[in-house]
Amino acid sequence: MSFTIEFVSPESVLYSGEGTMVTARTRGGGDIAFLTGHEPFIGSLQTSEIKVTEAEGTVKRFAVRGGFVSVAGNKVTVLSDLAVPAEDIDVKSANDDLADAVSRLSTDDLDAFAMADKKWAELRIELAAS
């Protein structure tokens, strides 16, 4: 049993096709997996990994910095204004971003933007390595 998956960002459609499972991490909710027949659902995403299991069993991984997941009918839609497929992650720029965020946190350890940037950089480095 499969359903339709669409993964869109403002600049492009990152993924569109049939799949059997999507896993995501919602804000305040933790990890959640969607299979066919899931109840209608709308969630706000954390900076985290999205896994899409395609109909043939291959798994595609994406890093998202926030966004939304919506399940309705037999369709899962992932929306994120900042998302990259794991294989397209630029480790060098992620490392640069991490260094930059860490240095900003060293001057102001409550800087929310720097914390979010640090988390996003760490996620990309982790995904690219695995």
Add this chain to the structure above:
Amino acid sequence: MPGGAERVLRRRIGSVKNTKKITRAMELIAATRVTRARQRANAARPYAEQLTSVIENLAAGGADIDHPLLRQVENPHTVAFVVCAGDRGLAGPYNSAVIRSAEREIQAHRADGGDYKIISVGRKVKDYFTFRGFEIERSFTGFTDNPTYEDARRVARVVRDLFDNGRVDQVELIYTEFVSLGTQRPVVRRFLPLESTETISEAGGGEASALAGFSFEPSPEGVLEDLLPQYVEARLFAALLEAAASEHANRQRAMKAATENAEELITKLARDMNRARQASITTEIMEIVSGAEALEEDAA
């Protein structure tokens, strides 16, 4: 001075030909950029539509909360005008049309006793209003011909901060709408506060899934709180992309007209040059003939 006029004309024809080459090249570049800008606008559409459909579902789920971005102010005193035009000229009436309608809005608002703040996108906007003695709150330059989502986010953040802090009561967005390749027109759109979630969903026209019974994580209000800022950014991004496509379309038309003018000028100058050359040849023949006749008279 025989041949003098001809030489001057020849030089002018050469320089007009060079100008024509440049305007022709700019026309072709603008044409490809229009296509690319429109493709990007199309690529951005699914995201905006999906965001709208999530808002629809939220509204259907009964989440109409008192979010700061939805807060309406009666008789807004301070209004921010986000004016989007280009960094460069050579685009026909593109910049001046947007700027003129912006100035009209601002003056009308001032006439009503209101205060204004200008957020300029594009160097032309900043130059114009600075020169006219208007105060500019923030200016952005360098991305108008090819805006990225990150650019839209930066502008949106400034606008939202102004609105959130209560420094402005309302935000108007002024940009050029891309109707078709032949028609672009400046429009003034209310940007903030947003319409209520119901109005957004009515205007959205997306697939209004009448499936009630959604569950939300963390909560309908929590999702809406994350969603509305995204919606603001997506709308601004769409406006910037339309403005970019309009700018290139206008430039393409302006450069096409310039190329045609250059062609006309070349034809006219070539005619003048030929006439001048013919005149000098005629003069020379007359001189030879009259010289020969004088010799014949001497011999006789």
